[in-house]
Amino acid sequence: MNTASFPRNHWPLAAEARYLGPHEATAPLDVTVVLRRRGAHPAPATWPPQARPTREAFAAQWGADPADVDTLRGFARQHGLSETGCDPHRRVLHLRGTPQALQQAFGVELGRYQFADGSAEMIGCRQPPNLPASVAPAVIAVLGLDRRPVARPHFRRPSAQPSVTYTPLQLGQLYAFPTTLDGSDQTVAVIELGGGFTQSDFTQYIQSLGIAKTPAVTVVSVAGGSSQPGGDADGEVMLDVEVIGALAPGANLAVYFAPNTDQGFYEAISQAAHDTANHPTVMSISWGGPENSWSAPSLAAMESAMQDAVALGLTITVACGDSGFTDGASDGQPHVDFPASSPYALACGGTRLVANGGTIGSETVWNELASNEGATGGGISTQFALPSWQANAKVPVGAQGFAGRGVPDVAGDADPNTGYQVRVDGQEQVIGGTSAVAPLWAALIARFNQQLGQSLGDPHTAFYTIGTSAFRDITQGNNGKFKATTGWDACTGLGSPNGQALLDALAAMKASGGKH
Template identity: 70%
Template sequence: MNIPAPRRHWHAPKHARYLGPHDDDAPLDVTLVLRRRGEAPPAAAWPLHPPMRRADFGARCGADPADLDRARDFARTHGLQETGCQPHRRALHLRGPAAALQRAFGVRLGHYQPEDGGAPFVGCAEAPALPEGVIAVLGLDRRPVARPQFRKPLAQPSRSYTPLQLGQLYGFPAGDGGGQGVAIIEFGGGYQESDLATYFQSLGLAKTPTVTAVSVAGGQNQPGGDADAEVMLDIEVAGALAPAAKFAVYFAPNTDQGFYEAISQAAHDDTHKPSVMSISWGGPEDSWTGASRDAMQSALQDAVALGVTVAVAAGDSGSSDGEDDGQPHVDFPASSPYALACGGTRLVANGSAINSETVWNETRANEGATGGGVSTAFPLPDWQQDAGVPRAPDGSAGRGVPDVAGDADPRTGYQVRVDGEDQVIGGTSAVAPLWAALLARLNQQLGAPLGDAHAAIYQIGGKAFRDVTVGDNGDYQAGTGWDACTGWGSPDGQTLLDALTALGGSSGSA
């Protein structure tokens, strides 16, 4: 018998106006995310725990065949058509008319209009009832879940840097990312190959990095909109600093279904085989439904088990993360304990030397500030126990954000090319691909993927970072050691490589 699972935290779409019921009976596609068979996979973590092989993952951590049978019986009972299944990713894809989906999952679908004037979307105001073995159904609610974390300066800045200059300033170790795959996750926009070729040639790169667009859940490489700035920034920053890596850009719709599918498909991609993932999109932690967060967590956990380090932008709206309730918030998926959360600094350099580096906070000038704070959704991880993370706003011991940092102030931003135009762009959006390129070089030099890098980074601590001790992001103040503005600080790349190498040697595994 199919016993519905308890309904999880859910809320009606925020900042959106209800327009009326969804009466269109055109088929909708949904994704059922199933629980794992057996125990959760251990995170790959340099130097002690090597990654699982993708070929072995399904048999150990995929969907239980009995759960899959129950989900298929549920679908047939409610007149839903199976359109695809990837048991190793625990994903079952179904299609059906809106009326059948509403009966199957006990929801009422409606049309909603975002307050910001965005396109209307289908959403639901209550949590779906889930069949046994299913942790989430994605695609019933199509509210936009993420925003790109880039900032353009309001006026032409007096200081800006190429990615190569920042790699030099941050002491990136030798290497070009050869042998590494880098996944870049996008939810809109696109790139033009001619722009990439022009940009990389302007930097003096001998070869344009290899970039492949991957369509996810109907998403496409579609240049011509505002999100192009995000896509081009991500590719150009990471590509300039790891030009021999193979880049795959996963384009998906900006929904919980699209976000889950993009991460899951990238993590399990046995063609492009990424060892690093860069995500520069996110939304306030409490804007996600519980089931959506659970599904995303399962995909991120897959990624780190498979040896993929996931670098995620921490947000560009300070400690409030853009919320208007007067309380501090952190951004998800940066707040996930499986994400390497990347905060932002303001960097002032003279030639090849850094003069000063402070917390990025240009709130008074309406030019953003680094995200950072303490999660109310995820408890304090073991590797963060001694970092001095303050209590979460609800008084609990939560995961501290960010872990690391890099230049993000649009007034000291990155020189990039977007849609045929040279521009300067900042934001923690730039820090995630900066760290993705550094991670690719580290993997190349170590000869093995870092996977979940948290335990190693927190063990190394401040020894391999430029500690940023001046500034705040609103509710949190920078200080010595880890803080909720810039984490451990910006990288000293070669020192970080040396420290990781020493860890490997001390474990007897390198």
Template identity: 50%
Template sequence: MSKHPLMGSERAPFDGAQSVGKADPAERLEVTVLVRRGSSDALRTRVSKLVAGNASDGHIQREDFAQQFGAAPNDMSAVRNFASQHGLSVVEEHAARRTVILSGTVAQFNDAFDVDLQQFEHAGGSYRGRTGPVHLPDELSGVVDAVLGLDNRPQARPHFRSRPPQGNVHWQSSRTGTTSSTPLQLASLYDFPAGTGQGQCIAIIELGGGYRPADLKAYFSKLGIASPKVTTVSVDHGKNHPTGDANGPDGEVMLDIEIAGAIAPGAHIAVYFAPNTDAGFLDAVTTAIHDTIRKPSVISISWGGPESAWTEQAMTAFDQAFQAAAALGITVCVASGDNGSGDGVNDGADHVDFPASSPYALACGGTSVQAGKGAIAKETVWNDGANGGASGGGVSSFFALPAWQEGLQAARAKGGTGALQMRGVPDVAGNADPATGYDVRVDGSDMVIGGTSAVAPLWAGLVARINAGKNSPAGYLNPKLYKTAAGLTDITQGNNGDFVASAGWDACTGLGRPDGNKLAGTFG
């Protein structure tokens, strides 16, 4: 039986990682196989109408999506037959998500996909991985778009920053006089429309950590608002698992829930927990998008990593999932990263964070807000330097220039501008500076947290309020935001490293931060 490399599936070891031997052949694992869409052209046509602003037939319903745009039954059957031939079990399949999850041993998957799974060690730990591409037999060539989960390296990182203690030298020298805000205070500064997001569902994607209901109850009680309904959804065996480390993933989980929940306490907050792998991350996203029980109208994602750390098959799979979200009327808000124009890659080049760089995501960058007497006195790009963090932004090396960004320029800190040739990041922004950050409660302690992780749930809560106010989903915001820029306040001071804020769109804060009531009018 001949096998062929799956395009875009090539993997290389982590920088500095070394193989210490073959993976245990008896180790059991689960792998996500993504099947091609049955009608990709039809979905692209439908989404292109949304981009053009003339989608007269509106958003499709989840219940109809699988039939119109899901995987074809014959393709799903082909994967099942392949699994049976190699002794693999089908543990889950979902036509709308185009997903078949297979279970088996390392030895079985090595044989099925012609890979050689190894155990790798690096400075940050160890993982099971592979080098080179996945291989598919003739009968699956063109049928399967991606095979994820053979490699279980940590795929993404949370984008939050805790505020240093007040005795910190950096704090004393450059942050004197700054203060934090509750999410409600910031919503007031940004003139968010009234409302609670009643009747909406906000999906939050988490790849580790957890929350304690007692902390949430105490936090919302202190704010003087009703606690939102919070539901845990397990994906690929992911669990709500608080670690007790406020500076670990618990900080991310609590920040996301508390900001989104404070802005939209009438909304149902559904937290999708999954393993921090490419398969787990994608499965959490597609589970939320196609959840016919909770039906989220907005998704908040505060995890990501530089595009260079992803396989092409994974980035394409996420992008296709976000296209589906657009067709369903779901807004996907994604943090743009906390490491400025380099995105934490130490090669001297510019990098953008994914999945924020998908054109179908609303990429959320960061600002620093100085306020007094209930009003904003000054707002600039968040940039605390290489170690303190800065708004992620730049130009994608993978995604083509979307129609709604044509003609835009990226201004550089060293002078000069260049016309965008590829997707520019971010789209919008909001307060992210830990020094002017958000009052939150994590693992029993009150603390202040910033980072672009805070901006994604902030925008998600705003969208939930807007959706509730007009009783219909705003959906895919990007095309309309770029067409009018109404409801956004431009940020024109500061830089994130290699890029500088400028009039209009820039690669630090996008089109600017929200002016909530005006934005609600735009989508009313």
């Protein structure tokens, strides 16, 4: 995406594109129909571990109902749509048709949209599909009719060279990452909606840190997406893989490149969750957008894909945004970022960390809003109710009295002025943002999994049961509305990691069968 005429660190979302007129081209389009699951919703794989389904058993119990698939196939034939693929275990049916056939089948009007920078036109769709009563109950969402961006990457470059920067290894030491572990036998999935991966930069970076073996990186193309180095989003991609590669050098990385659309984002998460080739146990996501910028069907589809992932034992770490309590929305009202706000996401907030020798001298909420350098996201969801594991966290009531899920859950260094030393497109750079915190936590959890002998899965119940005793509780600062306080808060959650203490607490929970 050409962002030249937008402010630094600004990535436009769908609502910022202007309508140019109806879409009149005739080239076929591919859509993803997301189906409801059969049976009751699967429970997250929580800690301590109970019996967890294999991917094969999951498909049989919670995949798409064959009757629903048959119904949709009949509907597609009736409207002249062709089937290009079907993954019942992921609950998706892939269809192709002309724009005219798709508009008739799904009751929509496709339009042409463009951003103010004059970049390429996009196909958009302002209304949700309208399906007949015989089909509608089986369908969660039809993705791919709207191809405007749904997410922005949550990384920030400082406006001037900062005096305080860190390698991931230094932060791992400051946060007491368990020293004898390296994430061996784990695979970390990394979701990317733009940018590209450069192997030579990654290898040189890992070697520069004195790490003997460069982790294996597998690039996975999803829904027509691909690794395309040379743009601004390379900063996101290389930040993600370099933080994980440095802090979990024994792990493998699988990087899923998808288009920045609801279809691409859904497919990347779903394919990673069900990937029987790479078998990821942790998923890191550093992209998102304000909750109110998502259509209800898109949000529901994404949520169902994340539910699949945590039921299969993955832990999903997600950046919660870099624009303070508004999440970059222009109305000045509080907003949280999705997918960080999902109850299935370990939402990662940001701090400003200043070391004193080999220890942390001070750690406060990241807030550089006054100098337009960003601030951690955080607040109260308007889409997801307060989960049971946050019942005792003193989450404030949200807008219009809604008792919503509090964001974030955890935190880590994110201020670009105390940023991460990385290598991007052949250049040494410093980058911050909550985009750095999601891979930081993903690497830590990969180390945990190695020691625990099983994947942590959905960590919320365990983390909130353990409480701040195994975290660095951040008690100073604010994100423009919410203030840090003792215990959980809507800036830094439970706090930043005290890695070894948290691992010890998780191991004790496993030994005691969940009693803490």
